[in-house]
Amino acid sequence: MKKIDEDILILAIESSCDETAAAVVKNGRFVLSNIISSQIDLHTLYGGVVPEIASRKHMEQINQVVEQALEQAHVTLADITAVAVTYGPGLVGALLVGVAEAKAIAYAAKKPLVGVHHIEGHISANYIENLDLEPPFICLVVSGGHTHLVVVEDYGRYRILGKTRDDAAGEAYDKVARAIGLGYPGGPKVDKLAKEGNKDAILFPRAQVEGAPYDFSFSGLKSAVLNYINGCEMKGEEFNRADLAASFQNAVVESLVFRTIAAAKENKIDKIAIAGGVASNSALRGAMEEACSLNHFHFYRPSPVFCTDNAAMIGTAGYYEYINGVRHGLDLNAVPNLKLGER
Numbered sequence: 001m002k003k004i005d006e007d008i009l010i011l012a013i014e015s016s017c018d019e020t021a022a023a024v025v026k027n028g029r030f031v032l033s034n035i036i037s038s039q040i041d042l043h044t045l046y047g048g049v050v051p052e053i054a055s056r057k058h059m060e061q062i063n064q065v066v067e068q069a070l071e072q073a074h075v076t077l078a079d080i081t082a083v084a085v086t087y088g089p090g091l092v093g094a095l096l097v098g099v100a101e102a103k104a105i106a107y108a109a110k111k112p113l114v115g116v117h118h119i120e121g122h123i124s125a126n127y128i129e130n131l132d133l134e135p136p137f138i139c140l141v142v143s144g145g146h147t148h149l150v151v152v153e154d155y156g157r158y159r160i161l162g163k164t165r166d167d168a169a170g171e172a173y174d175k176v177a178r179a180i181g182l183g184y185p186g187g188p189k190v191d192k193l194a195k196e197g198n199k200d201a202i203l204f205p206r207a208q209v210e211g212a213p214y215d216f217s218f219s220g221l222k223s224a225v226l227n228y229i230n231g232c233e234m235k236g237e238e239f240n241r242a243d244l245a246a247s248f249q250n251a252v253v254e255s256l257v258f259r260t261i262a263a264a265k266e267n268k269i270d271k272i273a274i275a276g277g278v279a280s281n282s283a284l285r286g287a288m289e290e291a292c293s294l295n296h297f298h299f300y301r302p303s304p305v306f307c308t309d310n311a312a313m314i315g316t317a318g319y320y321e322y323i324n325g326v327r328h329g330l331d332l333n334a335v336p337n338l339k340l341g342e343r
């Protein structure tokens with residue numbers, strides 16, 4: 001790694017799904033600004049993210065979001081060391097807006113361009129408020145599109161232990177929320193309703209994937225929830241939505257915590273972090289904290305604002321890529337199915 005003798009300021013851009021975001025991050029860990037323009041209200045009308053609407057809204061917002069990020073950080077483009085941008089995975093039309101913006105700025109301001117993997121961004125969100133956190137550590141990444149259990153071996157070096165075989169954890173939350181009439185995005189709403197329910201009221205299955213102890217599967221759980229609702233409706237019985245939310249959440253949280261703790265033990269790593277939108281879930285944060293303290297592991301989690309999509313996390317990941325010598329050309333393209341660890 002290169003020795004750093006002056007401040008490195010990264011202007012970061014994120015537009016992979018339904019938030020248009022820009023941030024300025026100093027030396028990888030200090031967030032000077034973090035602007036997020038959310039499209040959630042727009043997509044709520046349709047019960048989920050509509051890709052064409054997302055792209056159009058990103059185009060409308062991106063210039064002002066970047067300007068605000070520079071303004072709030074009290075810097076100009078001349079002060080910036082490099083421009084980092086999410087180039088995958090995500091919705092191709094949405095990603096392209098951020099990538100085009102970053103390339104235009106890098107070209108016009110003659111700054112290096114660094115493409116960042118969205119999940120690497122989520123993982124790196126943990127560096128922001130935990131100045132003592134250094135690899136190696138185990139990270140559970142749980143978002144709307146991804147569920148990964150990863151060993152962060154070094155900055156920018158990842159070993160994937162397991163993934164979901166079907167739905168992502170956030171996707172399961174969103175589908176169950178829709179089934180009980182809570183609307184999009186479901187995660188925060190299920191989280192809130194579950195606080196009023198009994199998590200042991202209904203026993204839902206915890207799926208294991210044979211021969212792959214760190215893989216996840218949530219489609220069976222989702223079907224069990226839907227079957228339970230249908231069963232009640234057919235019998236003309238009312239069901240308690242809070243109990244259902246709490247019991248579903250308990251099944252998700254248990255399966256996430258169980259595998260993460262097992263992975264830390266097996267790999268003899270005593271630091272555990274969580275990342276992604278579902279990492280803002282209060283039950284997951286509570287249960288992981290408890291399991292970590294029971295096993296004498298250090299537990300790291302970003303503040304909720306750095307769990308859901310934001311550009312500060314891209315600035316942090318971009319910083320470590322930059323000091324590792326990663327540079328992209330102006331031919332950088334959006335890669336909707338980019339794999340973690342690929343360049």
Ligand code: KG4
Nearest residue numbers: 143144145170187188191277278281308309
């Ligand atoms: O990381 P993120 O903002 O976007 C992706 O990269 O996918 O994650 C969004 C996901 C959605 O599925 C949302 O329902 C879920 O994170 N989520 C939550 C909570 N807040 C957001 N799930 C459970 N509990 C929450 N509090």
Ligand code: ZN
Nearest residue numbers: 118143308309
């Ligand atoms: Zn995300």
